[in-house]
Amino acid sequence: MDKDDKELKETTEEESFADLFAKSFADQVRLEPGQKVEAKILKISGDWIFLDTGRKGEGVLEAKELLDADGNLTVKEGDTITAWFLGVSHNELRFTTRLGGGSAGQSQLEDAWRNGIPVEGHVEKEIKGGFEVKVGGTVRAFCPYSQISLRRVENAADYIGKRLSFRISEYGENGRNIVLSHRSVLEEERLRQKEEQKETLKEGMIVQGTVTSLRDFGAFISIGSVEGLLPISEIGWSRVKDIHEVLSVGQNVEVVIKQIDWENDKISFSLKDTLADPWDKVALTYPEGSFHTGRVARLAQFGAFVTLDSGVDGLIHISKLGAGKRINHPREVIKEGETVEVKVESVDRENRRLSLSLAEVSRAAEQEERTIEEFRRTAAETSAKTMGTLGDLLKAKLEKGKK
Known part of the structure; x- marks a missing residue:
């Protein structure tokens, strides 16, 4: 075998070995692109976060996906996060918590739509019916007012300039018509947190909450992902006529969990029970x-x-x-x-x-009673004195008769 044939054989064997390794690795993990997993953070090193997905081989995730506005990591080693499988690259399981706001191509956005992977978007401006959002760096998308928050939008300006996670609810015309929802991301996170809180929240617990809205019959209080009602009768020991005089939206309060009904998704609170009787x-x-x-x-x-x-x-x-x-x-x-x-x-x-x-x-009644009592006492004393004088006269007359 000449030199060229030998090199060709070695190259072919190397490629075959790499293909077999990759295939074997893929068979072991049994993950499909776009599949969602709950993964534990094993280690944070530089630009990468290493994950334990419960399968053979570690997963990797770019650390920049989990930075806050100040550039600080929002997670730590040991935390559990939700991530989506992207594929195998250089014999590593690559994951994402969302497709970044960089130069993600149309194919990536379409994959995100098909597989339900969140995408990062920059809210550019308010337009008719909602907001214009840039995703994938340059792609324009639309988010309706109803899909930007869990509650009704009071001030659209609060969202302009923000980077948020969205799900692509509609993908049409080869990416020229993309509709987004930030609400679906929030709802999923709230559901996840609620499942966690079901294990920890108990009746009688004292918790910190925030007033989210006021009604004539009471106030709605949010404790993390769970929202419940504080009836007006449970606000204080005194009778409350106008709830707005006692509470305000956004106010932080300490309340007692009065009752939990997970089946009907209802929780009631008491502020009164935290106060001294x-x-x-x-x-x-x-x-x-x-x-x-x-x-x-x-x-x-x-x-x-x-x-x-x-x-x-x-x-x-x-x-x-x-x-x-x-x-x-x-x-x-x-x-x-x-x-x-x-x-x-x-x-x-x-x-x-x-x-x-x-x-x-x-006081008038007491004074009247005192006056009557004084009159009775005086009358009794006068009567006693009068009777005493008559008695003395009678006694003297009797004694004189004996003599």
Whole structure:
């Protein structure tokens, strides 16, 4: 065998060996381009992140895909991420968390559409019905308003200039008509987080949340990917008339998980349960016979409710409002919002009830009682003295008769 034949044979054997190795490697991994996997980060080294996909051979991912706006990695070794398989290159399993915003060609965008791989896009400007987004470096695409967020877009300018992950929902005319959805990416992430939170969230837990919207009946609170309702009755110990006076959208709150219903996807919270119960110290703060100032909260046919402190209301019965005169309704004597001085008549801690009376009426009644008592005492003393004088005269007369 001459030299040329020998070199040709060696080259052919090398190529055959490489082909066999690649084929063997591909058979082992059994992954198809576009297939989604959950992978654990084994090591972060320079520009590359090495992944454990649960199969033979490590996967690799470009680290730049997981940098934040300041150029810092958003993950660490040991974290689990969602990635899509691109293929085998140089005997390595190549993955992506999204197709980059660089010079991705039309073929890559079409693959992303067919396989559901997210693509990175730059929101260029607002146009009729939504936004113009650049993907693959130069390719123009359209994202409707309804697909840019999980909620209704209040201010389109907030999205201009941002780099976001999108899924291609429509790919037509050989890439000249591309429709994107950022919402689908958010929904998938929220679903993933919700599944994780199902394992950790329990009734009775205290969690940090953010107010996402306000309604007449309560507030919606978001805790990560989960959103639940804070009923207006659970905001505080006192009665809330206008929820906007207590909470605002974007406000951070600490709440207790009151009830979880994963089957119907419902969670209810309580802000009240994180606050001290004012009735724990009512007997000490408002003992029977003490006087206090309060505000008339509301009127009812049978009396007036007076707020002494947050969550502590007492009732002045209608019979104690007329200063001895019969009235048909409390409004004849008192009005809502008025500041009044009251006397605590009785405390029922178990049933959370305070019986009150108007201080001026109570004082007037007490003064009347004192006056009557003083009159009775004086009359008794006078009577005793009179009887004593008559007795003395009678005794003296009897003694004189004996002599």
